[in-house]
Amino acid sequence: MSLHLDTITIQVSLTTHGDALIYGSIPSYHAPGLFMKQRLFAWHEASFYGTELEIQTIQDVELVLLPSEQVIPFFAERRLLEHVEWVWDEDAAPLLELAPVLNACLEEKKFAPSFSAYKAGKLRWIWDQEALDPQAQAALEQYAKQAGFYDGLCAAFSAAVFHRYYGTEETNTDLRREYPLLFAQGGAAAGLDELGWLIAVGWKADTAPFRPLLQLLEPDDDNFTWRLKLVLQDKRDPALLAAAQLAEDGQVFGSWPAEWSTYIQERSTGWLEHLRASLPHALINGGRDDVLSRPLTDEAAWQFLTADSHRLLEAGWQVLLPAWWEAASRKKPRLRAKVSSSAGSAGASLFGLQSLVDFDWRIAIGETDLTESEFAELVARNERLVRFRGQWIPLDPALLAQIRQAMSGVDNMEGLSFQDILQLHLLGSADEPESGAADEPQQAARIQLEVELNEHLVKLISQLGQQAEWPALEAPAGLRADLRSYQRDGFAWLAFLRRFGLGACLADDMGLGKTVQFIAYLLHVKEAYGAQEAGSPSLLICPTSVLGNWQKELSRFAPTLTVMLHYGSKRQSEEAFWEDAKQADIILTSYATATLDQELLKAFTWATICLDEAQNIKNAQTKQSTAVRSFPARHRIALTGTPIENRLSELWSLYDFINPGYLGTMRGFQNRFANAIEKEQDEQRTKDLQKLVKPFMLRRKKKDPAIQLDLPDKNEMKTYIHLTAEQGALYDQTVNDLMERMQKLEGIERKGAILAAITHLKQLCDHPMLLTKEALPEGSAASGSPLDTEMLINRSSKLERLLAMVKELREEGDRCLIFTQYIGMGQMLQQVLEQELQEPILYLNGSTSKLSRDRMIDQFQSRTLPPGEQPSVFILSIKAGGVGLNLTAANHVFHFDRWWNPAVENQATDRAYRMGQSRDVQVHKFISLGTLEERIDEMLESKQQLSDNVIANSEGWITELSTDELKDLFTLRRDWAG
Numbered sequence: 001m002s003l004h005l006d007t008i009t010i011q012v013s014l015t016t017h018g019d020a021l022i023y024g025s026i027p028s029y030h031a032p033g034l035f036m037k038q039r040l041f042a043w044h045e046a047s048f049y050g051t052e053l054e055i056q057t058i059q060d061v062e063l064v065l066l067p068s069e070q071v072i073p074f075f076a077e078r079r080l081l082e083h084v085e086w087v088w089d090e091d092a093a094p095l096l097e098l099a100p101v102l103n104a105c106l107e108e109k110k111f112a113p114s115f116s117a118y119k120a121g122k123l124r125w126i127w128d129q130e131a132l133d134p135q136a137q138a139a140l141e142q143y144a145k146q147a148g149f150y151d152g153l154c155a156a157f158s159a160a161v162f163h164r165y166y167g168t169e170e171t172n173t174d175l176r177r178e179y180p181l182l183f184a185q186g187g188a189a190a191g192l193d194e195l196g197w198l199i200a201v202g203w204k205a206d207t208a209p210f211r212p213l214l215q216l217l218e219p220d221d222d223n224f225t226w227r228l229k230l231v232l233q234d235k236r237d238p239a240l241l242a243a244a245q246l247a248e249d250g251q252v253f254g255s256w257p258a259e260w261s262t263y264i265q266e267r268s269t270g271w272l273e274h275l276r277a278s279l280p281h282a283l284i285n286g287g288r289d290d291v292l293s294r295p296l297t298d299e300a301a302w303q304f305l306t307a308d309s310h311r312l313l314e315a316g317w318q319v320l321l322p323a324w325w326e327a328a329s330r331k332k333p334r335l336r337a338k339v340s341s342s343a344g345s346a347g348a349s350l351f352g353l354q355s356l357v358d359f360d361w362r363i364a365i366g367e368t369d370l371t372e373s374e375f376a377e378l379v380a381r382n383e384r385l386v387r388f389r390g391q392w393i394p395l396d397p398a399l400l401a402q403i404r405q406a407m408s409g410v411d412n413m414e415g416l417s418f419q420d421i422l423q424l425h426l427l428g429s430a431d432e433p434e435s436g437a438a439d440e441p442q443q444a445a446r447i448q449l450e451v452e453l454n455e456h457l458v459k460l461i462s463q464l465g466q467q468a469e470w471p472a473l474e475a476p477a478g479l480r481a482d483l484r485s486y487q488r489d490g491f492a493w494l495a496f497l498r499r500f501g502l503g504a505c506l507a508d509d510m511g512l513g514k515t516v517q518f519i520a521y522l523l524h525v526k527e528a529y530g531a532q533e534a535g536s537p538s539l540l541i542c543p544t545s546v547l548g549n550w551q552k553e554l555s556r557f558a559p560t561l562t563v564m565l566h567y568g569s570k571r572q573s574e575e576a577f578w579e580d581a582k583q584a585d586i587i588l589t590s591y592a593t594a595t596l597d598q599e600l601l602k603a604f605t606w607a608t609i610c611l612d613e614a615q616n617i618k619n620a621q622t623k624q625s626t627a628v629r630s631f632p633a634r635h636r637i638a639l640t641g642t643p644i645e646n647r648l649s650e651l652w653s654l655y656d657f658i659n660p661g662y663l664g665t666m667r668g669f670q671n672r673f674a675n676a677i678e679k680e681q682d683e684q685r686t687k688d689l690q691k692l693v694k695p696f697m698l699r700r701k702k703k704d705p706a707i708q709l710d711l712p713d714k715n716e717m718k719t720y721i722h723l724t725a726e727q728g729a730l731y732d733q734t735v736n737d738l739m740e741r742m743q744k745l746e747g748i749e750r751k752g753a754i755l756a757a758i759t760h761l762k763q764l765c766d767h768p769m770l771l772t773k774e775a776l777p778e779g780s781a782a783s784g785s786p787l788d789t790e791m792l793i794n795r796s797s798k799l800e801r802l803l804a805m806v807k808e809l810r811e812e813g814d815r816c817l818i819f820t821q822y823i824g825m826g827q828m829l830q831q832v833l834e835q836e837l838q839e840p841i842l843y844l845n846g847s848t849s850k851l852s853r854d855r856m857i858d859q860f861q862s863r864t865l866p867p868g869e870q871p872s873v874f875i876l877s878i879k880a881g882g883v884g885l886n887l888t889a890a891n892h893v894f895h896f897d898r899w900w901n902p903a904v905e906n907q908a909t910d911r912a913y914r915m916g917q918s919r920d921v922q923v924h925k926f927i928s929l930g931t932l933e934e935r936i937d938e939m940l941e942s943k944q945q946l947s948d949n950v951i952a953n954s955e956g957w958i959t960e961l962s963t964d965e966l967k968d969l970f971t972l973r974r975d976w977a978g
Helices: 033-040 068-077 090-107 115-119 134-143 147-166 173-178 194-200 258-278 298-314 323-330 372-380 397-408 418-426 455-465 485-499 514-529 544-557 574-581 591-596 623-629 648-658 666-678 683-696 725-742 747-766 768-772 789-794 797-811 823-837 850-861 902-909 932-949 963-970
Strands: 006-014 020-026 054-058 061-066 084-088 111-113 125-127 210-217 227-234 241-246 252-254 318-320 334-339 359-365 368-371 385-388 391-394 448-452 504-506 538-542 563-565 586-590 609-612 636-639 714-721 816-820 842-844 873-877 892-895 921-928
Touching: 006 033, 006 090, 006 147, 020 033, 020 068, 033 054, 033 061, 061 068, 068 090, 068 147, 084 090, 090 134, 090 147, 111 115, 115 194, 125 147, 134 147, 194 258, 210 241, 210 258, 210 298, 227 258, 241 258, 252 258, 298 318, 298 323, 298 385, 323 391, 359 372, 359 397, 368 372, 372 385, 372 397, 418 683, 485 504, 485 514, 504 514, 504 648, 514 538, 514 544, 514 609, 514 636, 538 544, 538 591, 544 563, 544 586, 544 850, 586 591, 591 623, 623 648, 636 648, 648 666, 648 683, 666 683, 714 797, 725 747, 725 768, 725 963, 747 768, 747 797, 747 823, 747 932, 747 963, 768 823, 789 797, 789 823, 797 816, 797 823, 797 892, 797 921, 816 823, 816 902, 823 842, 823 873, 842 850, 892 902, 902 921, 921 932, 932 963
Parallel strands: 006 084, 210 318, 334 448, 504 636, 538 586, 538 609, 563 586, 609 636, 714 921, 816 873, 816 892, 842 873, 892 921
Antiparallel strands: 006 020, 020 061, 054 061, 111 125, 210 227, 227 241, 241 252, 334 359, 359 368, 385 391
16 A cells, blocks of 8 residues: 655756756645745755755746755755655656765765866866775766766865865965865976876875976086986885986986886886976976986076976975075075174263264175175176175075165265164064065065175164163262162263254153252263353253243253343343353253244254253244254254144154154155054054164153152042033033034035134033133122122032032142143132132243242242141143143142143142152042043043153044044933033
């Protein structure tokens, strides 16, 4: 009794791509495609039980398409529904017969790449004929006559191999790495039969006890020409080589072990054809008895070394080249300037980066060192391979052109500058890996210009780079101060660089005593070079706010120095100026005055020019920066605690002052370093710039263990404050107005509106009256008329919090500095605090005169004034009071509003946190919650790395943000609104 419920007849045909087109019928009608998928493939996991298979319609008949990679496994296993009677059309019989056999080959990895497909430029897989039994072989031979079916079967088998083992031909990197010759078109198959090709590509093991090699022999005493030779190498003993001659008819003559002969007779014809397909005709067109007997010209030997040998390797041959060639081809060619032995010996005189140094050329190729004349003599021979001093030297034409170009770029009749020599040494190629490997022979190695220093310059450059090698100096006799060890090092470093005319940037942290180090340097110059420098004073340029400080410090530490102040409306006429200047040791002036009097000050060559707070010239294009850099000097020094605040262009401006031209032009520096470091975070360019900068910058930090300052701690804390309801409403209104304007404005108008909005929002976070422009109410403690402080305090949470904290610290007897960037806020703070504390409150801003500044500082620092007259609160504009002042009487610092730059804030904090401070310093940073100030704080945190690392990336400009990004940055977060 039959168990079958249905009977389905199946017809199968294979496409040339190996896909199976399957058609089914049941008695009386054609089976629909979906019907067939659901039944025929009900147990087929690979197609997710048929659901992933495609249905095609041809002439109104629905066919199921089984992908080629699934054909062999499916018809081999045939897991089918048992309640259906499956009737196979006679056209399906070959597939049903062969699929299990081929699937076994697939499972057991008995397959190989197809030789015929390779010759057609394709990679396909074919079953291993030797793995088939005679019956299967006979069936395959029979069906091979049915071209359409056989081609489809081959395609299906190849697809199954790829799918199971190798992914795809294009993406399988393992296959390409293991069998690279499978993908090398052309020579790998030339002259070979299928077995020879499978051996050549490495798919089948070579059972021959030897391997054929092609050897290039160099000229020697017995033979004066280059020549090729066929040799047979014993696989068990590679040192055993048998010389052979390859005749024109493919026969091989020579002497070798007897058991090799059978293999040689079978393969020699293939060797000849293989060589002819892989090498130029001229190389295998010698005599009839030995096709490799023709002597090679120098040009042909060079061509074989650099190109032909690689084609042989790609074709599966092995090649023996002269032992020296691999090393010679890997060595990076070097062009070296050998400095004359006397250069740099005049150590007591000024030297300078632009001083010229005599040198001679040396050309190093491989292990051979040539003089300029020897090199010219070799080049004149016009040969590619030259024997010189017992060694072969390859003379690559591309190499020669680069050497000539590099040599022509430097006139050795004039000499190299010391700057060239220093930069070549700092950025030399000694630490770089060698390039131009032997497997890339035609890639010309880049010429590296090196410098060979003499004894004097080795010592000088070593001293520049190693603090331990700086010459020690005793403190000048006229110095009225005890220098700490690091200060003695700093002043000695300045004096050392002066000997050689090299500029210096002393970039110690604020409070480490850059002033006293420079004063010690000035005294040293006077004592060591007194007669030489007579009538040639030094010039110090600083911010107006610290002119008085410099006068006091010079008078205190160096009373023997004659100091002249050139500042203000009482400046002398040109004639009187020069008369007095010649009698002075040091002239003090401000940046503003130096800019106004540029023509006067640049008419004189100064013994030394020093810039205090040198970040004032960070913008190279400003009149101030241009003026200062134009002043001639025998030595240039920059003092700054923040050599970089925002961008690397600031570093260029600083170095273009201390060592003009050292970092190239501004445009060249931008292209070479700034763009690569700031935009691309290029680590190598960062390291290169650090190497160039390091010899001329000395930067020590307070917390450096070597400094041993024993400073108290600096505790920074953030005080977060809610906006009042009034502030929140005004904040939203300001942001909304800006967002509306962003829809209409473009270009410079858009940027201006954004910058204005930033200022308004920050002012609003301080106090609404800064935005509404209301006048302060009349009345003050000084006038006797009480000020309505309660109204002012209630409108600003910041003001309320500040007052509470100041009252608390005053009860403890502490003093504080309060920094704000807005004059209106400073005035309000002064009046409110005077009323609430009933004591004098100091306020210093940009309009404060020099005399008033000096008086305020003395008052605040005093310990002898009566309680009612002693100021304990000092309000300062961050611009006018953030640098150059010593205010160690304070041990609290308030940043009432935040600055864009952490370096500027840290400078301001360091008015209190510096040498002379005996108590812990508390730093309070006020931040309005949910506002732009929180975003500013996040930016400050990320930008801190700028000043810490000297070289770092800069923040993007807010004005370049999109409107959506601006909205996200500015919008008040309601969770935090008061």
